[in-house]
Amino acid sequence: MTLLVVAEHDNHSLKASVRHVLTAAQAIGGEIHVLIAGSGCEAAAEAARTLPGVACVRWAEDPSLADGGAENLALLVTRIARDYSHVLAAASAFGKNWAPRAAAQLDVAQVSDIVRVDAPDTFTRPIYAGSVWATYRSTDPVKVVTVRPTAFDAAAGEGAPAPLERLGAEPGSGLSSRKALSLSQSERPELESARVVVSGGRGLGSGERFKALLEPLADKLNAALGASRAAVDSGYVPNDYQVGQTGKVVAPDLYIAVGISGAIQHLAGMKSSRVIVAINKDPDAPIFSVADYGLVGDLNEIVPQLTAAL
Amino acid sequence: MKILVPVKRVLDYNIKARPKADGTGVELAGLKMSMNPFDEIAMEAALRLKEAGQATEIVAVSCGPAASQETLRTALALGADRAVLVQCEGELEPLAVAKLLRAVTLREQPGLVLCGKQAIDDDANQTGQMLSALMGWAQATFASRIELQGASEALVTREIDGGLETLSIRLPAVITTDLRLNEPRYATLPNIMKAKKKPLDTLTPAELEVDTTPHLNLVQVFEPPQRQGGIRVSDVAELVGKLKNEAKVI
Numbered sequence A: 001m002t003l004l005v006v007a008e009h010d011n012h013s014l015k016a017s018v019r020h021v022l023t024a025a026q027a028i029g030g031e032i033h034v035l036i037a038g039s040g041c042e043a044a045a046e047a048a049r050t051l052p053g054v055a056c057v058r059w060a061e062d063p064s065l066a067d068g069g070a071e072n073l074a075l076l077v078t079r080i081a082r083d084y085s086h087v088l089a090a091a092s093a094f095g096k097n098w099a100p101r102a103a104a105q106l107d108v109a110q111v112s113d114i115v116r117v118d119a120p121d122t123f124t125r126p127i128y129a130g131s132v133w134a135t136y137r138s139t140d141p142v143k144v145v146t147v148r149p150t151a152f153d154a155a156a157g158e159g160a161p162a163p164l165e166r167l168g169a170e171p172g173s174g175l176s177s178r179k180a181l182s183l184s185q186s187e188r189p190e191l192e193s194a195r196v197v198v199s200g201g202r203g204l205g206s207g208e209r210f211k212a213l214l215e216p217l218a219d220k221l222n223a224a225l226g227a228s229r230a231a232v233d234s235g236y237v238p239n240d241y242q243v244g245q246t247g248k249v250v251a252p253d254l255y256i257a258v259g260i261s262g263a264i265q266h267l268a269g270m271k272s273s274r275v276i277v278a279i280n281k282d283p284d285a286p287i288f289s290v291a292d293y294g295l296v297g298d299l300n301e302i303v304p305q306l307t308a309a310l
Numbered sequence B: 001m002k003i004l005v006p007v008k009r010v011l012d013y014n015i016k017a018r019p020k021a022d023g024t025g026v027e028l029a030g031l032k033m034s035m036n037p038f039d040e041i042a043m044e045a046a047l048r049l050k051e052a053g054q055a056t057e058i059v060a061v062s063c064g065p066a067a068s069q070e071t072l073r074t075a076l077a078l079g080a081d082r083a084v085l086v087q088c089e090g091e092l093e094p095l096a097v098a099k100l101l102r103a104v105t106l107r108e109q110p111g112l113v114l115c116g117k118q119a120i121d122d123d124a125n126q127t128g129q130m131l132s133a134l135m136g137w138a139q140a141t142f143a144s145r146i147e148l149q150g151a152s153e154a155l156v157t158r159e160i161d162g163g164l165e166t167l168s169i170r171l172p173a174v175i176t177t178d179l180r181l182n183e184p185r186y187a188t189l190p191n192i193m194k195a196k197k198k199p200l201d202t203l204t205p206a207e208l209e210v211d212t213t214p215h216l217n218l219v220q221v222f223e224p225p226q227r228q229g230g231i232r233v234s235d236v237a238e239l240v241g242k243l244k245n246e247a248k249v250i
Ligand SMILES: Cc1cc2nc3c(=O)[nH]c(=O)nc-3n(C[C@H](O)[C@H](O)[C@H](O)COP(=O)(O)OP(=O)(O)OC[C@H]3O[C@@H](n4cnc5c(N)ncnc54)[C@H](O)[C@@H]3O)c2cc1C
Pocket: A200, A201, A202, A203, A204, A227, A228, A229, A230, A231, A242, A243, A244, A245, A246, A247, A248, A258, A259, A260, A261, A262, A263, A264, A265, A266, A269, A279, A280, A281, A282, A285, A297, A298, A299, A300, B013, B037, B038, B120
């Protein structure tokens, strides 16, 4: 069995999720290859060579692969996938975008967002906002699988440099092109990989109060900031702060939920955190049912006290 | 331009799903079913394009049991002109749905297909991308803004990790909707009445010559490990003490 891990990168370095996907690949077992596709991504390909347990890095370098567009990347993966028993990627905005496209071109099912490897052909994934889990056995010759990074530890350490194999150029499909990219600039750790996350909900009342109360707390804890859908919809914070079933899934060591009621869609994105703290004025808020430490009271008083006490 | 909007009938988002006792599926009997919320957003986007004079006809399509007619009637009440039910019993994988939608797309020849980014029951987040691949079309997933530039190009802003990306895509294409694209309207009573008279055609996978045999076998559906609620602390000092000495996370 040989597995292909399609790595997410920014041309220079690999995304943290790659090492989590590697752990899932190791749980399946077999020889592991990594695909680095992009334009000007030699540094990322070099970085992939020393990932632990990687037998080969396949490097596709072409202007048509710049910006990670789904159409061209899926064509490339489809072209080489027949060499592999499994194609794996993180269930991030990146993996979710192109992987189903490759699966359809290969005429195979995709198993999305797995949290457990039961056997090389059998995987468990949450459905219905994580209220239930389902285990599926795949009958396909190539198994296309996206992996929930927080469900697998990061593969640690370095390996001896794996050989680098250059892949031939792709004729671009010309179907789409990137016109603009605006990434939020932040000194904070990334939401998905932060050790501590401070998250705010509608209880904050406004973007100004979100900033004034939660930023100092996050600064003290070197935490990433997250939010409920209600806080995002109300415009307190940008879209990519959303934690939940239809936003990001996080599992930090410490998750502090401030003014968040704990709707099932929100819990789906954070209930695997190691320690959960909830601050809410409503003693019956469902968030308390998953919180290790619950503090009932007005966030306007509690949050500044907490920031001062740290 | 004609727009095709695939809509799925799902367990209402207010209801917490439970596995059947024998682990063969999710308990749905007698529970409220609704249109997948992301598909309401896709419907709304289509309606706004029609109201702006950029689309001429909206066709809603659903793949599923006869009861999916209800979901299609909702789409008609919201303003779709016609509906198509591809009637199938049993579970359909995203690949099978995409193949059925491809067959409908080939018949209808829309300039745009607007899907939800994910169905909130199975959370697969696959169908739109698969349909786009099977058609050999462009795709733009997780859209928070759509601007048609005539009949052959669209500018789509996508919600991605860390920010926003704007793509230019060639039409026809598949676009999948994210939460911030719009706020869907409600169907009014007069429109619900009118919807009863709008055309709803029924097709079968056999007529469309699509094989929907599953590629995955369900082994088991079960309740995941439950998280136990913890304790209430009385003030900030106690909280900080617990975090330092008991949980040791700060
Ligand atoms: C299709 C779909 C997808 C969704 N996806 C997501 C998702 O991914 N993520 C997500 O988060 N939600 C999601 N939701 C929305 C979810 O159902 C809830 O509506 C949302 O999580 C509520 O956000 P909230 O807890 O901030 O707001 P609310 O439910 O309004 O809760 C606010 C809380 O703040 C408390 N509060 C108010 N004032 C104070 C104060 N002064 N001091 C202390 N506490 C205070 C209140 O007691 C209340 O508990 C989705 C919904 C749908 C339909």
